[in-house]
Amino acid sequence: MATNLPLIALMGNPNSGKTAIFNLLTGMNQKVSNYPGITVEQRRGNAQLTDNSTVEIMDMPGTYSLTPESLDEKIVAQQTLKWLNGIDRPAAIISVVDAGNLSRNLYLTSQVMELGIPVIIALNMMDRLKRKNQEIDSVKLQKMLGAHAVIPMSAQEKWGINELQAELTDVITKENIEVCSHIQMEIPKEIEKIINPISEFLHNKCDHDNYITNVQALRLITRKSAFDLYSECEDLSSSEIKSLILLRDKVAHEIDELGLNHRILEATLRFEMLDNTLKDLTLINQNEIKNQSRSERVDKMLTHKWLGPLIFLTLLYGIFQSIFIWATIPMQYIDSGVGYLGNYCVQLFSPGILRDLLVEGIISGVGAILIFLPQILILIFFMTILEDTGYMARVAFMMDKLMNKIGLQGKSVLPLMSGYACAIPGIMATRTIDSWKERMITIIVLPLISCSARLPVYTLMIGAFIPNKPILGFLNLQGLTMVFMYFLGTVTAMIIAAIISRFIEEKGKSSFVMEMPPYRMPLAVSLFRQVYIRGKLFVINAGKIIMAISIVLWFLASFPKPESDTVSFSIQDSYAGKIGHAIEPVIAPLGFDWKIGVGLITSFAAREVVVSTLATLYNVEDEGDDFVGITEALKNEVNPLTGLPRYTPLVALSIMVFYVYAAQCMATFAIVKNETNSWKWPLIMIAYMMGLAYIGSLLVYQGGQVLGFV
Amino acid sequence: MSIKQLHQLLPGESAQIISFHKDLTLQSRLVEMGILPGVEIRLLKKGPFNGPIEIKVRCYEVALRYKDAMQINVS
Ligand SMILES: Nc1nc2c(ncn2[C@@H]2O[C@H](COP(=O)(O)OP(=O)(O)OP(=O)(O)O)[C@@H](O)[C@H]2O)c(=O)[nH]1
Ligand SMILES: [Mg+2]
Numbered sequence: 001m002a003t004n005l006p007l008i009a010l011m012g013n014p015n016s017g018k019t020a021i022f023n024l025l026t027g028m029n030q031k032v033s034n035y036p037g038i039t040v041e042q043r044r045g046n047a048q049l050t051d052n053s054t055v056e057i058m059d060m061p062g063t064y065s066l067t068p069e070s071l072d073e074k075i076v077a078q079q080t081l082k083w084l085n086g087i088d089r090p091a092a093i094i095s096v097v098d099a100g101n102l103s104r105n106l107y108l109t110s111q112v113m114e115l116g117i118p119v120i121i122a123l124n125m126m127d128r129l130k131r132k133n134q135e136i137d138s139v140k141l142q143k144m145l146g147a148h149a150v151i152p153m154s155a156q157e158k159w160g161i162n163e164l165q166a167e168l169t170d171v172i173t174k175e176n177i178e179v180c181s182h183i184q185m186e187i188p189k190e191i192e193k194i195i196n197p198i199s200e201f202l203h204n205k206c207d208h209d210n211y212i213t214n215v216q217a218l219r220l221i222t223r224k225s226a227f228d229l230y231s232e233c234e235d236l237s238s239s240e241i242k243s244l245i246l247l248r249d250k251v252a253h254e255i256d257e258l259g260l261n262h263r264i265l266e267a268t269l270r271f272e273m274l275d276n277t278l279k280d281l282t283l284i285n286q287n288e289i290k291n292q293s294r295s296e297r298v299d300k301m302l303t304h305k306w307l308g309p310l311i312f313l314t315l316l317y318g319i320f321q322s323i324f325i326w327a328t329i330p331m332q333y334i335d336s337g338v339g340y341l342g343n344y345c346v347q348l349f350s351p352g353i354l355r356d357l358l359v360e361g362i363i364s365g366v367g368a369i370l371i372f373l374p375q376i377l378i379l380i381f382f383m384t385i386l387e388d389t390g391y392m393a394r395v396a397f398m399m400d401k402l403m404n405k406i407g408l409q410g411k412s413v414l415p416l417m418s419g420y421a422c423a424i425p426g427i428m429a430t431r432t433i434d435s436w437k438e439r440m441i442t443i444i445v446l447p448l449i450s451c452s453a454r455l456p457v458y459t460l461m462i463g464a465f466i467p468n469k470p471i472l473g474f475l476n477l478q479g480l481t482m483v484f485m486y487f488l489g490t491v492t493a494m495i496i497a498a499i500i501s502r503f504i505e506e507k508g509k510s511s512f513v514m515e516m517p518p519y520r521m522p523l524a525v526s527l528f529r530q531v532y533i534r535g536k537l538f539v540i541n542a543g544k545i546i547m548a549i550s551i552v553l554w555f556l557a558s559f560p561k562p563e564s565d566t567v568s569f570s571i572q573d574s575y576a577g578k579i580g581h582a583i584e585p586v587i588a589p590l591g592f593d594w595k596i597g598v599g600l601i602t603s604f605a606a607r608e609v610v611v612s613t614l615a616t617l618y619n620v621e622d623e624g625d626d627f628v629g630i631t632e633a634l635k636n637e638v639n640p641l642t643g644l645p646r647y648t649p650l651v652a653l654s655i656m657v658f659y660v661y662a663a664q665c666m667a668t669f670a671i672v673k674n675e676t677n678s679w680k681w682p683l684i685m686i687a688y689m690m691g692l693a694y695i696g697s698l699l700v701y702q703g704g705q706v707l708g709f710v
Numbered sequence: 711m712s713i714k715q716l717h718q719l720l721p722g723e724s725a726q727i728i729s730f731h732k733d734l735t736l737q738s739r740l741v742e743m744g745i746l747p748g749v750e751i752r753l754l755k756k757g758p759f760n761g762p763i764e765i766k767v768r769c770y771e772v773a774l775r776y777k778d779a780m781q782i783n784v785s
Contacts, residue, residue, distance in 0.1 A: 067738070067742070101768065104769075261732075261737075263737055268741060290752065303757075303764075398757065398761070401758075401761035511778070512775050513774055514773045515770060516770075516773060
């Protein structure tokens with residue numbers, strides 16, 4: 001989608017509020033959360049500045065510097081190299097800076113200001129400073145830095161945004177803006193001389209001014225990722241790369257001989273300049289590190305040696321149990337609402353194919369899914385709170401050591417935890433993991449984490465077949481079974497990670513450096529916005545995919561109609577029945593009948609579809625005109641051979657275990673293919689997950705029978 | 711003041727960073743986050759079982775691995 005609107009890029013450290021500002025400018029609803037590394041891809045949106053000027057805003061992942069450590073940072077670094085070469089250059093950059101953490105944030109700003117693009121500094125989070133009675137002289141700061149403008153603002157309290165818009169209007173209307181950074185580092189003559197061979201090489205590739213070429217040369221020698229980034233972006237030939245490597249090694253060696261350190265040279269020079277410049281700004285409080293912050297006091301308990309993990313486990317348990325218990329009442333309302341609607345339609349319309357399609361296909365199929373909405377909302381609600389308070393970063397801190405033992409790391413925690421809602425954003429979030437191997441393992445085991453699409457399956461089976469008995473007084477058997485399913489998926493994920501980490505070779509080095517954002521009370525507005533967005537997504541999904549499948553399925557289950565009217569219609573003879581019976585021999589050892597078999601097939605579109613599939617099948621089968629509730633239908637189903645109930649608690653357990661493990665969500669594999677650039681990983685995932693599902697269910701069903709359960 | 715390694719500090723103790731061990735590949739990233747020789751830091755917390763440590767530097771808090779902290783000289 002190419003537009004001719006002026007482009008404005010948002011850049012800044014992780015968690016500085018870029019996306020919050022993006023949302024304010026564009027009116028969009030991208031995810032904002034108190035965790036460094038939420039945004040992992042570029043997002044664009046239009047912003048209306050004045051009545052007759054619109055710009056395109058680009059939100060980017062957060063980064064600490066223009067040398068990438070992880071994939072999300074690489075996106076930013078690549079983009080800036082393109083800009084340097086004149087490709088897709090923005091009209092201006094908004095450098096978002098956390099005002100409470102100026103000196104670190106301005107490091108990236110100073111790098112960005114060297115690109116020759118006008119930079120507007122958004123001095124964000126000023127509300128926090130105000131609360132601490134601190135001030136920043138923004139006029140002085142603007143002069144010191146030589147930025148186009150410095151705008152104190154608070155994206156959270158929504159002030160300063162008008163001033164930002166005014167400056168943006170100013171930048172895009174003026175022509176030939178002079179860009180002149182006052183915070184260029186001083187490169188000593190002797191260093192300039194040493195790096196000269198590289199600078200010359202770079203100069204021959206691209207004709208930039210001397211200063212920026214020298215900076216590029218300095219950056220190139222710091223580490224491999226900087227070198228690789230450059231050679232990829234400039235498309236160097238292998239002979240060029242070879243000679244550049246020789247130059248790099250020679251220069252690095254000479255610098256170290258001087259008693260300097262080539263790996264930290266750029267940053268050392270830059271911070272020398274920055275710290276010197278900022279000294280005048282009264283705000284930089286040397287004693288800041290001595291002060292005990294509120295977060296530090298909270299952490300005394302939340303990340304305590306043994307209390308911390310205990311609190312975490314209790315929280316998780318509480319969340320999964322409450323999903324089951326708290327949601328029952330709203331679910332009953334929705335359930336009776338859907339039943340009422342179904343029966344109402346039965347009475348309203350005259351019998352016929354259209355009524356059957358509406359009642360048996362659409363209402364029963366979509367309705368069967370909709371009743372799980374409250375559970376999904378509750379889950380999203382809790383997950384958002386964990387993230388938004390800043391707690392998730394602490395979990396990463398506490399878990400790093402343990403995760404490291406099984407080939408993962410602290411930064412795998414957030415992706416895995418997002419997996420409880422849905423694997424897809426979780427897989428995207430792995431972009432922040434800098435080690436290739438740890439990222440791959442995280443991706444491979446992520447679909448084992450029970451996502452919200454499994455919730456309907458668990459809930460249906462538990463509600464119908466697990467007795468609602470109290471245990472130990474305060475626990476409850478149904479809730480406990482639910483927690484067990486989550487536990488099973490999670491523990492298996494850990495075991496698989498430990499196993500495959502032996503077979504995957506490391507391509508880089510594993511590292512863990514993570515900023516701990518300050519704790520915050522989650523904002524009710526953004527909390528409910530998250531919940532609303534996810535809820536809407538779920539309903540739209542139910543509306544689209546599930547409705548489509550329900551209609552097709554209804555057709556397959558209702559036809560072919562018997563040729564003569566004397567023979568009564570049996571669903572066994574329908575297309576769906578034939579398909580189901582064809583696979584029945586394979587799944588019979590797991591305790592599944594042909595109806596579940598049809599559900600397994602439709603589950604490939606999305607797992608929750610199995611519930612709507614069963615609902616549709618039972619409604620088609622039912623000869624009377626009544627609308628059939630699915631829980632009752634399952635309980636009443638009789639095995640014609642034995643005359644006993646078809647579904648027992650053991651079968652229900654077997655079905656649940658199957659759904660814990662089975663690879664069924666096509667969207668997940670598509671995203672894995674995309675993120676890993678090969679079919680190899682998705683195929684491996686499908687194979688191992690299907691194997692686990694079959695063996696797991698087989699063990700449960702056959703083992704259970706041996707032990708005397710029916 | 712004597713030189714020791716970051717992981718030897720006690721919780722609550724502050725110190726100045728002196729240098730990095732040359733094998734610490736992480737140092738290129740640490741300096742970009744403002745954690746460089748000459749800067750004051752304070753150790754906030756050590757995780758259990760030699761898990762990550764948490765330090766405060768330049769108005770923010772950051773976690774590093776124990777084995778990386780062993781390669782940072784402070785005084
Ligand atoms: N107090 C305060 N908090 C803010 C402000 N702006 C953003 N936040 C909060 O800071 C956190 C990070 O905001 P985001 O917009 O997600 O930050 P980001 O820069 O996009 O972060 P990444 O995408 O992770 O790089 C969220 O919890 C916001 O609610 C502000 O002006 N004041
Ligand atoms: Mg963001």
